Amino acid sequence: MPELPEVERGREIAERLCRGRRVERVHCPPDEIGLAGCSAAAVRRALRGATVTGVGRHGKQLWFELDRRPWVLVHFGMTGAFHGRDGGPRPKWCRLDLAFADGRHLAFCDPRRFGRIGLADEPRAEPPVSRLGFDPLLEMPSPAAFARLVERRRGNVKRLLLDQTFAAGVGNWIADEVLYQSKIDPRRDVEDLDDAEVRAMRRTLGTIVRTAVAAKSVSSRFPRTWLFHRRWGKDAEARTHDGRPLVHETVAGRTTAWVPDVQR
DNA sequence: CTCAGTGTTCAGTG
DNA sequence: TCACTGAACACTGA
Numbered sequence: 001m002p003e004l005p006e007v008e009r010g011r012e013i014a015e016r017l018c019r020g021r022r023v024e025r026v027h028c029p030p031d032e033i034g035l036a037g038c039s040a041a042a043v044r045r046a047l048r049g050a051t052v053t054g055v056g057r058h059g060k061q062l063w064f065e066l067d068r069r070p071w072v073l074v075h076f077g078m079t080g081a082f083h084g085r086d087g088g089p090r091p092k093w094c095r096l097d098l099a100f101a102d103g104r105h106l107a108f109c110d111p112r113r114f115g116r117i118g119l120a121d122e123p124r125a126e127p128p129v130s131r132l133g134f135d136p137l138l139e140m141p142s143p144a145a146f147a148r149l150v151e152r153r154r155g156n157v158k159r160l161l162l163d164q165t166f167a168a169g170v171g172n173w174i175a176d177e178v179l180y181q182s183k184i185d186p187r188r189d190v191e192d193l194d195d196a197e198v199r200a201m202r203r204t205l206g207t208i209v210r211t212a213v214a215a216k217s218v219s220s221r222f223p224r225t226w227l228f229h230r231r232w233g234k235d236a237e238a239r240t241h242d243g244r245p246l247v248h249e250t251v252a253g254r255t256t257a258w259v260p261d262v263q264r
Numbered sequence: 265c266t267c268a269g270t271g272t273t274c275a276g277t278g
Numbered sequence: 279t280c281a282c283t284g285a286a287c288a289c290t291g292a
Binding site: 034077078079093110111112113114154155159252253 | 280281282283284287288289290
C-alpha cells in the first residue's frame with residue numbers, strides 16, 4: 001500500500017544505494033502499459049552510464065536525479081517497491097533493475113503492474129508532479145493557508161483528503177487515520193467543517209505522516225492506538241484499541257474504515 | 265472459481 | 279463547470 005511514507009522509505013533505500021554512483025547496467029523489459037509515454041529503450045538509454053546525484057520525491061511520485069537529462073520518474077502504483085541486493089538473480093516481478101560498479105543492485109518490483117515509469121527533464125515543473133498539492137512531510141502549509149485551501153473545496157472530506165492536488169501522498173489508510181484521529185465522519189461535507197476540525201485535520205495529518213516516516217513505514221512500530229492496526233479485512237467484530245466498533249463502508253468510491261462512536 | 269483491494273484516470277450522468 | 283459514480287487497468291491471495 002504505497003502511500004507517502006512507503007514511497008519515502010523507497011526514496012531512502014534508493015538514495016542510500018545509488019547516490020554518487022554510476023549506473024553500469026540497466027534491465028528494463030518492454031512494457032507498453034507501465035511506461036508513461038516512453039519506450040523501455042529510452043529508459044535504458046537515460047540510465048545507462050549516468051551517475052545518480054540524488055533521489056527526489058513529492059507525494060507518491062519519486063524520481064532519480066542524474067548528471068544529465070532526462071531524469072527517470074517512478075510511481076509505485078498499488079504494489080510497487082524498491083529492493084536492494086548485492087547480487088544474485090533478479091527478484092520476482094522486477095520491472096527495472098539497476099546494476100552499479102560495486103556489485104550492488106536496485107530493483108523496482110511491481111507484482112500488480114499498476115506502477116509507472118516515465119522520463120522528465122524537470123520533474124517538479126511538469127506533470128504529473130507539477131499538478132500535485134503540498135507534500136505533508138516536506139511543506140505543510142500554515143494553519144491559515146491550510147484553512148484557505150480547504151475553503152476552496154467541495155464534496156465530502158474523504159474525497160478531499162484523497163485528492164492529490166490537495167495533499168500529495170495521502171492514500172486510503174492515511175485519509176481514514178486522519179479522519180479517525182480528527183473525530184470527523186468521512187461522509188461530512190467539507191463546507192460544514194468548523195475551524196477546530198480543520199485545524200485538527202492539519203495537525204493529525206502532519207503527525208501521522210511524520211510518525212509513519214520515522215518508523216520507516218514498519219507498521220508494527222506505529223502507535224498501538226492507531227486505527228491502522230484494526231482496519232484491514234472487514235471483520236464485523238473489529239474494534240478500536242479501546243473497544244469501539246469499526247464500520248466499513250464505501251465513501252468517495254473507496255473502502256473506508258471508520259468509528260461512528262468517535263467520528264461526527 | 266469468484267472477488268476484494270490498491271492508485272489513478274477516464275467516460276458517463278446528473 | 280462541477281460533483282460524483284463506475285469501470286478499467288493487472289494481479290495476488292483469500
